[in-house]
Amino acid sequence: EVQLVESGGDLVRPGGSLRLSCAASGFDLTRNYMTWVRQTQGGGLEWVAIIYTGDGAFYSDSVKDRFLIYRDQSKNTLFLDMTNLRVEDTALYFCTRDFWLWGQGTRVTVST
């Protein structure tokens, strides 16, 4: 079965760090564009980061220089390393393949 399963979300203090994982099954995620998208409590969707098949990666201005997207081919898993977290990073984080296949999301809460 083709699916994505995210994990790693947690409650963290401002300035803290977190690593999100997205395990893929049923396909090779290195052969696809993989994206992280987040959704705030109010429902708004925001693109966070994308990694292309050639390992080129790009970030939204709101997370640039704080987040890192990468893959582990041996684990067929996508990651998002999040540093210097801010209250406004609080959201449900989804990984998606081409915006067609989505995981169930993992919740990140940044709060004191």
Next chain:
Amino acid sequence: DIVMTQSPRTLIVTLGQPAAISCRSDQSLVHRDGPTYLNWLQQKPGQSPRRLIYQVSNRDSGVPDRFSGSGSDTYFTLRISRVEAEDAATYYCMQSTHWYTFGQGTKLEI
């Protein structure tokens, strides 16, 4: 960033009746290579988003043919020919021509 504006924000429709959701972008969504990368997503409560339509009018596999997309340049529409109970959801337009941005969502109530 390209701003996507949807209307209405809430749409109340009777079962079996048609529905239409509009989406405008503040810049043309025609890519320099030719295609227009405008997508429609559906999100039911407690679920992840699901893509229904890509490149303006192409239905994804498994999407009922009562869903259709149309439009060009900066103005796009998602139509449901006859609304069914399972269509109750929030619908988002999303552009992927110039990076990626989403509309605010339209909640369809039945």
